[in-house]
Amino acid sequence: MPVNKQSGSRMRVTEVEEFVRNPPPGFSVETLGSGYRVRCNEEKSLVLIDDFQSCGKKIVFHNSLGRKVKMHNLWEYSSTRKSLLSKEIYLLISACEEQSSVSNKKAARELSVVKQYVVCIDGNEPFTKWQLERGMDGTISSVTGESYRVDIDLTEEMESWAAKNLISDDLMKVKPVWRDASFTLKYYSDALFDFPHWLGFSKRTFKLRMT
Numbered sequence: 001m002p003v004n005k006q007s008g009s010r011m012r013v014t015e016v017e018e019f020v021r022n023p024p025p026g027f028s029v030e031t032l033g034s035g036y037r038v039r040c041n042e043e044k045s046l047v048l049i050d051d052f053q054s055c056g057k058k059i060v061f062h063n064s065l066g067r068k069v070k071m072h073n074l075w076e077y078s079s080t081r082k083s084l085l086s087k088e089i090y091l092l093i094s095a096c097e098e099q100s101s102v103s104n105k106k107a108a109r110e111l112s113v114v115k116q117y118v119v120c121i122d123g124n125e126p127f128t129k130w131q132l133e134r135g136m137d138g139t140i141s142s143v144t145g146e147s148y149r150v151d152i153d154l155t156e157e158m159e160s161w162a163a164k165n166l167i168s169d170d171l172m173k174v175k176p177v178w179r180d181a182s183f184t185l186k187y188y189s190d191a192l193f194d195f196p197h198w199l200g201f202s203k204r205t206f207k208l209r210m211t
Contacts, residue, residue: 010128010210011154012120013161016054016092019118034058046087046123048183054116067091068184077187084123084132091119091183093158095166095176111177119154121208131208136185139204147189151205153182160211 014024023029026041035058040047047064071077096111121128132152139150158178166176182205 014118016116046083047090049092071187093181094179135206149203150185151182153207155181157210
């Protein structure tokens with residue numbers, strides 16, 4: 001399967017193995033005894049990838065903020081927002097297959113990872129930038145007065161991409177289930193009586209469209 005297949009011109013999807021073997025411009029890979037350390041140009045790239053294992057090797061993205069970005073004051077929020085709206089955003093997303101098993105007379109479903117992908121979206125691309133701005137503005141009522149959590153979801157876009165590039169190529173026998181196809185912004189206010197957050201009312205989700 002060709003790597004770096006795109007959804008329109010707004011999303012790039014690259015198998016992890018290919019990303020490490022042939023990193024894109026602005027990235028470099030250092031081989032370690034236990035795995036790899038990946039570095040990037042932080043002025044152009046915003047990496048939101050936790051440390052992970054691939055083919056028995058540990059892969060660490062240096063200076064990554066992780067998939068869940070925590071902010072504790074207005075400066076941190078403003079800095080994160082600026083990065084999201086001006087840089088290429090990199091995520092790790094896994095294609096999984098469901099496996100059914102029976103334990104203690106109860107059916108349980110387990111997910112088996114088939115492939116892992118580094119997915120890139122350009123936060124500065126006009127349509128993507130508009131979605132991010134609208135989504136954050138619509139879910140964050142007051143970053144100085146209350147805590148909140150917002151998930152930015154790419155599941156539907158990965159499903160659309162898979163339909164064109166995985167299932168149509170007969171590389172997967174079943175429709176994949178996508179894991180970690182989102183990233184999270186968490187803002188922690190110092191308000192003493194943050195009732196919406198305590199009661200779970202300050203959790204929001206919005207979906208990004210690439211087509």
